[in-house]
Amino acid sequence: MDTFLQEAIKEAEKGYNEGGIPIGSVIVHEGKIIGRGHNRRVQKGSAILHGEMDALENAGRQPASVYKNSVLYTTLSPCPMCSGTILLYGIPKVIIGENKTFMGEEELLKSRGVQVEVVNNERCIELMETFIKEKPELWNEDIGEE
Amino acid sequence: MDTFLQEAIKEAEKGYNEGGIPIGSVIVHEGKIIGRGHNRRVQKGSAILHGEMDALENAGRQPASVYKNSVLYTTLSPCPMCSGTILLYGIPKVIIGENKTFMGEEELLKSRGVQVEVVNNERCIELMETFIKEKPELWNEDIGEE
Numbered sequence: 001m002d003t004f005l006q007e008a009i010k011e012a013e014k015g016y017n018e019g020g021i022p023i024g025s026v027i028v029h030e031g032k033i034i035g036r037g038h039n040r041r042v043q044k045g046s047a048i049l050h051g052e053m054d055a056l057e058n059a060g061r062q063p064a065s066v067y068k069n070s071v072l073y074t075t076l077s078p079c080p081m082c083s084g085t086i087l088l089y090g091i092p093k094v095i096i097g098e099n100k101t102f103m104g105e106e107e108l109l110k111s112r113g114v115q116v117e118v119v120n121n122e123r124c125i126e127l128m129e130t131f132i133k134e135k136p137e138l139w140n141e142d143i144g145e146e
Numbered sequence: 147m148d149t150f151l152q153e154a155i156k157e158a159e160k161g162y163n164e165g166g167i168p169i170g171s172v173i174v175h176e177g178k179i180i181g182r183g184h185n186r187r188v189q190k191g192s193a194i195l196h197g198e199m200d201a202l203e204n205a206g207r208q209p210a211s212v213y214k215n216s217v218l219y220t221t222l223s224p225c226p227m228c229s230g231t232i233l234l235y236g237i238p239k240v241i242i243g244e245n246k247t248f249m250g251e252e253e254l255l256k257s258r259g260v261q262v263e264v265v266n267n268e269r270c271i272e273l274m275e276t277f278i279k280e281k282p283e284l285w286n287e288d289i290g291e292e
Contacts, residue, residue: 041207048194048203048231057194061187064290084230084251085194089290105230108254144210144235 004028005095005119008073011038011051012097012127018043021142022127023051025074027059027091029066035059041142050142051075052082056089067091075124077104079143087112097124101132102143150174151243151265154219157184157197158243158273164189167288168273169197171220173205173237175212181205187288196288197221198228202235213237221270223250225289233258243270247278248289 004026011024015038024038037054040046049057052074067089077099078086086094086109093115099106106116132139140146150172157170161184170184183200186192195203198220213235221243224232229251232240239261245252252262278285286292 045207046203047205047207047235048199053194057192059193061191061193061287063287064292067290080230080233081227082230084226084228084233087226087230089193141207141209144213146210 002073002095002119004033004071004073005075005097005121007033007036008051008075008097009121009123009127011036011055012075012124015039015043015051016127016131021138022131023074023076025051025055025072027055027070027072029070034062034066034070039142042138048081050079050082052078053085056085064090071095073097075121076128077102077106077118078109079104080108083109086114093117095119097121098128100125101128148219148241148265150179150217150219151221151241151267153179153182154197154221154243155267155269155273157182157201158221158270161185161189161197162273162277167284168277169220169222171197171201171218173201173216173218175216180208180212180216185288188284194227196225196228198224199231202231210236217241219243221267222274223248223252223264224255225250229255232260239263241265243267244274246271247274
């Protein structure tokens with residue numbers, strides 16, 4: 001399997017082990033991870049630190065040229081917030097662990113020219129299925145549902 | 147003028163006085179400000195704390211029902227990241243100070259049923275025009291442009 005997706009999964013597992021939402025992400029620039037992170041809603045009481053946002057925040061302030069030559073790996077199909085962030089920074093390619101437990105804004109991304117690849121990785125699906133079963137109300141909060 | 151837009155402008159001015167990007171936001175739930183903030187790219191070295199994101203983060207974790215009965219005030223037309231966040235949380239109404247210096251994803255928001263109102267406030271325009279003239283490279287970084 002892709003090493004970078006494996007790193008995103010490690011982040012998701014870290015989040016799960018912290019009692020959080022098991023979604024992880026890494027951002028890769030020219031073959032090197034420049035930011036990694038996982039959903040920290042629970043850990044930091046955050047409404048905006050989804051896995052992708054945490055990875056981008058941990059990458060720090062970057063010029064446009066860096067984002068435009070990067071690939072974002074995420075264990076779950078990106079929600080509207082994270083998809084919007086991908087569009088803001090012009091990240092050209094997104095590798096998605098799975099979109100079975102949640103379908104994000106993949107169509108919007110594609111319509112704006114972002115290359116979207118869905119792996120449907122078993123471990124990603126398993127992590128989310130376990131979590132949603134254990135803490136459905138927390139998951140609903142994270143995706144803005146009742 | 148709308149008191150809440152005035153509060154968003156106060157946030158933008160605070161940001162400008164801190165040497166940051168002068169965009170401010172407040173989120174109002176049932177007539178009461180529950181979160182306020184301004185762009186903190188410079189102040190916190192952040193890639194994700196746009197004014198709207200800062201206000202939402204400062205509002206803390208909220209159930210979907212709160213967002214769905216809130217109005218977001220922002221001094222500038224919301225970029226793809228902030229627009230995506232509005233969609234994620236189902237915020238039904240956005241009041242925008244101006245869209246003259248930057249046009250965000252207003253069409254996307256409207257196409258998803260969000261009520262969008264643009265005030266074209268002189269103070270909002272003046273703050274951005276001054277800032278863009280003074281620090282064009284910082285502004286480009288904030289909107290992912292070269």
